[in-house]
Amino acid sequence: MNQHKDLLPQRLRPLESLIQEWRWIDKGRAVMLDVKRDKLVEVARILYKEIGAFFKTCAGVDERPLWGGFAVYHIFGIDEEGLDVVIYVKIPEKDHPWVPSIVREVPAADWCELEFRDMLGIDPRGRLTQRLVLPDDWPEDVKPLRKDVPYGYRPPRAEESRPVEAGMYPSGVPVGPYHPALHEPEYFELYVEGEEVVDVRYRGFHVHRGIEKLAESPRFDYNKVTFLAERICGICGFVHSCAYVMAVERAGKVEVPERAEYIRALLLEVERLHSHLLWLGVAAHLLGYDAGFMHAWRVREKTMILAEYLTGSRKTYGMNLVGGVRKDITPEKVPKILRVLEEVAEGTKKVADMIVSVPQVRKRLEGTGVLRRGDAAALSVVGPVARASGLNRDIRKDYPYLAYKDVSFMVPVYSEGDNLSRTLVRVEEVFESVEIIKQLLDRMPPGDILNEEWDIEPGKYAVTSVEAPRGEDTHFLITGVGRPYRWRVRAPTYANIPALRPMLRGQELADAPITIASIDPCFSCTDRMLVIDVRTGKRSVLVTRPKVRVVSLG
Amino acid sequence: MVKPILKLITVAKEVGVVTRKYPYESPLLTEEFRGKIEIDASICWGCGACVKACPSNALTIRESMDVMELVYFAGRCIFCGRCADVCPTGAIRVTKEFELATDELEDLEQVVIHRKVKCPICGKHFVPQPLEKYVCEKCAKGEIPTYMMVCPECRRKVGVKKMIRCKGG
Amino acid sequence: MSFINLALSLALIGVAVAVAPILDTVDRKLRARLHSRIGPPTLLQTWYDIAKLLGKEIVVSEGGSAVVVPLFMTVASALLALSALPPGVPSPLAPLDLLYLIMFSAAAHASFILVAVSSGNVYAVIGGFREFVLVSVNEVAFVLGLTAVALSTGVLSFSGAAYYGDFRPIPYIVSFALLSICLYVSSARIPFDLGEAEPELASGVLIELSGPLLAIGIISVLLKRFLSASITAAAIALPIMRYIGAYGLSGFSLLLALTITVWIIHSLIAASLGRSRVEVAVKTLISLYIPLTLLAYTLLLFGV
Ligand code: SF4
């Protein structure tokens, strides 16, 4: 046993005999394990089921320009240790690359396996597969994330549209891709008996934008991708931009001034304020209480103006660069920030109290959309959804980043798992965020805010997780020359959508929209990845007495 | 039923009316707001630093034989202000303008035209004039290199010739 | 005499058509104020909206042509029902005014649901179904409430009661309570706007309508609201007419003023509440209606 292996973290010892090599990456925050293809399933099983790691995401990479083959990275996290574990599997084939699928052991890997199949043509063997991310008319032999496909490639337009699958599904209420209850183009199919939902089918990717490919293209560099990352999401864009720059900084060992880390954390909390208040308003609206909607957004508006005052823009702050931030928070600004925080805290208290005191709203939040703790843990859900179901998971505590180690705050946890708990978790987090911002302002160290002297070595790795308002946002990055070699994003909604199934089943149809909204879904983020429910086999069995015919599956 | 009504009325009364009759009244902007940019053509050198920094390709360079145009297309601009950060001359100003809706695409475009310097040897046009002027001024303190006004290609050729002459001549 | 009767009854219908959209703007304005917003700039806003819709081309969606007949039936029934109210003079439909009122208002609701169902749209069907459940419970209570109100005046006609009714205050108040709840529900406002609740995957009648047809759809909704408000108003006005002698024009203005007041109260309630769920709504309503009905009829029976 050589010396390096002695240092393998205690929790990973059971894997020792199964791995080839291992090394610390990401400034010692993560461990990378080289695993042979035939050992992959076993390693994943032990890691997930015996060691108790959460699955974060996986990424396929075209490494032919580097050593001649493909590779797959499976990324796990051990919350209690704050340690990320990256499994690295080399695939020697140039033409028909494949890896064994780990879905049977790690169900959460379902979607990302299908994604690397679509995007890189790496076949996950031993599971059902189907095309998901790519549109139906995308040519079979073009694998967009391979390095030899130019980033500007556009396939010829399909002349004919695909017939709708109406015949397959005997009954259901189509919701989307465009529907007043959804704010983004998504498609749900709810199967109902009378007013009761018996099953749900989901199809996303209407807004896949190919962002990961674009970031690898020659017209981007490390700094420019920051602005691209910010545009992954219209609500929590700063989360993505932070996760990205942190990944670059950690992989490239870029020094970041402490003051910049404080400013980033502060803005992340400002973003959380706006996001939670936005959600509160939308929830009230979905329950027909427009007064709550308007007043929640009135309070939210203050946070938007605050964001503009601090960054120059209400959203897409444009604050981050690799190495720090672009705008300082000068001492003159502090009193105004504190004033706004007071107003927001007070306003939120009143509005939240007003909203939950409306009998209809309360009745429809309480006991609806229940996600039990067991289901929540099995599905690795994140963010307020996890915390409302009794899981104490918060990246800010579990994997402290930026300035979060220097502030104290509470993580609200409820055990009921219903829509009301999710509402209350978010409302309480508003107050916690206000406190966090105050502490950050108080303790902000003086000094520089931006380090522009950096040089990034290619071929380095980092995994970063940031607690977005909706939960854990994970970025995985491999550095390249002048720009990322591969950049992989997993947005929080991705982890939470599978939870909708247990939540919606047996529910009243009228409560479906609020339940869908209760995970605070952000489809645009999710859609740069893929999402679908593939366990469709049960559907026709469950729908026994169709009462509503599908007119069109538009 | 009465409680929510009273609560709502209390809150509404306390707050008053917060919306504005925008666009008849001014929008709510803070002094930090970043809107579209303006390029001061009289200061710009045409160095292209802004083009390189622009994340969204809102700034591009259009070259023809004897002119180089710096094109700003607000339709692509994400109002990040990176161009203003990197501009060495301070020619770019970030304004607070954001009401850019128009039905004429050209309204969104600003073009800065720079004539290019003509090479006295081959007659080809190369760098923008102001850039050349700047370089000349910088060098004026010292000795003006002989082939400064010559395009890079000719300079190389001349240099090579000279070298050959020195060595082999 | 009968000419004036007819004129005032027609005037009530005319006023309803003209005023309902204005009252809707008042509704919107009030709601905006409660939301801390400015709201629509003029009182004619809903009229402008309707005018704009009327100016658009008629598009009838596939399978949606069936909606036209029930749509007009809704408008017509609501207007006919209005003519059963006593606008300060006996209604032209007296002494059978109550019967007509029940008939036409039921017809208005029924044809409204028919619009939903006949549009063949899955959301409209859901909305229509929810509306149907609600309306069936509510109409029963409405008939019982209206009858109880009439019984406690001693005359089975609103017009008659205004002239020679003999009001028994306690049963009158109880049955009025029952009636006014029914009427609030039938005004299809939050929490009972189940059929039109777009964010709840239902879109009742309006989803397949556009342009002028949508304008008529909106007018029919507003007329139904006006009807609900004015029946409530009439029930308040009756004793005043009877004992103060507010007949003719003053009776007419009384009815109108009360209608506006009721409308505003309705919108105040609607602005402060959230939307109910169909089965919850029905349960809540039944648990309200049964005791109130029992109470009203017991009181009537024992001659309190
Ligand atoms: S605007 Fe500034 S950065 Fe851009 S070309 Fe001109 S001088 Fe260079």
Ligand code: SF4
């Ligand atoms: S503001 Fe940003 S996007 Fe706009 S031109 Fe300048 S650098 Fe480009």
